[in-house]
Amino acid sequence: MRDWSVSWPAYSPVDVTPPELLPTALAQEVPDWAEGAATPADVLDWPKRRAAALIPFELDGRGWPLHPHGRTGRTGRNLGRWGENQAVDPIVVAGSGDQRQVLLITRTDIGVEAIPGGMVDPGETAPAALVRELHEETRVDLFGHRPVILGQDLVDDWRASDHAWVVSTSALYLRPATVKAVAASDAAAVAWWPFSSLDELDTAITAAGRTLYAAHRPLLKRALDHLSA
Incomplete structure (x- = not known):
């Protein structure tokens, strides 16, 4: 979708986080295929992850990773790790x-x-x-x-x-x-x-x-x- 450099005030992505990765669920049990960070703010090694990334990516003002190709229309996490x-x-x-x-x-x-x-x-x-x-x-x-x-x-x-x-x-x-x-x-x-x-x-x-x-x-x-x- 649109690049992160393009302003989009009305952008409203759909949250795709499955129940087992919601903060309340992670507080009880972390699936063996996922990390326990409820949000990217809970990830403490972003410099290391960015250095090891196969495709470079940036962080936003909150310190959250941004998809290298721009907006996807989806937010949250349905993968094992935040970022790459x-x-x-x-x-x-x-x-x-x-x-x-x-x-x-x-x-x-x-x-x-x-x-x-x-x-x-x-x-x-x-x-x-x-x-x-x-x-x-x-x-x-x-x-x-x-x-x-x-x-x-x-x-x-x-x-x-x-x-x-x-x-x-x-x-x-x-x-x-x-x-x-x-x-x-x-x-x-x-x-x-x-x-x-x-x-x-x-x-x-x-x-x-x-x-x-x-x-x-x-x-x-x-x-x-x-x-x-």
């Missing part, structure tokens, strides 16, 4: 040319086809998180396989707000052929899809009565661009 939440998206591609396929899961939270990925744990590196998340969600083990790091991008995650967002490290894993995959953690289903182009992928997913997760389209396109280079 680092994630990984391992893009596993098998075969080549017209026979190329990509491994996608059906997400349990919003029911769309997506790259199998997730959040980087505290103290974990992105390469380790890529392998862990892929195995947790699909049981595909690519430990020891060196991927091509495609980029680090601020993704349009459905949980993002003005003060909490997701930056993902996407990586491309190339395999000569498909391997067995089993839907596991956070995955309602897993399947290999045709991937010679984004249009072909869209057509196949639509024909199956499914929807491709919009936030992952740019990451998948970047993978295809790399493969076509």
Whole structure:
């Protein structure tokens, strides 16, 4: 939406904080996937977080983090941390040319086809998180396989707000052929899809009565661009 430098007195974002992250709930119990800070004012290490951020961000007059791309229309927090939440998206591609396929899961939270990925744990590196998340969600083990790091991008995650967002490290894993995959953690289903182009992928997913997760389209396109280079 509008950049933070543009005045918008009538701006009234919707609070997307789920019940378990409201201050009253956090005072009783902090979920194992979230920090206990009820508001950004309760976070004491903003200089450290800003220095470690994959994409630079600013703080407002209250000391609250501001989404790097501007207003989102949403406020509050529906992610583990205030400010940047680092994630990984391992893009596993098998075969080549017209026979190329990509491994996608059906997400349990919003029911769309997506790259199998997730959040980087505290103290974990992105390469380790890529392998862990892929195995947790699909049981595909690519430990020891060196991927091509495609980029680090601020993704349009459905949980993002003005003060909490997701930056993902996407990586491309190339395999000569498909391997067995089993839907596991956070995955309602897993399947290999045709991937010679984004249009072909869209057509196949639509024909199956499914929807491709919009936030992952740019990451998948970047993978295809790399493969076509």
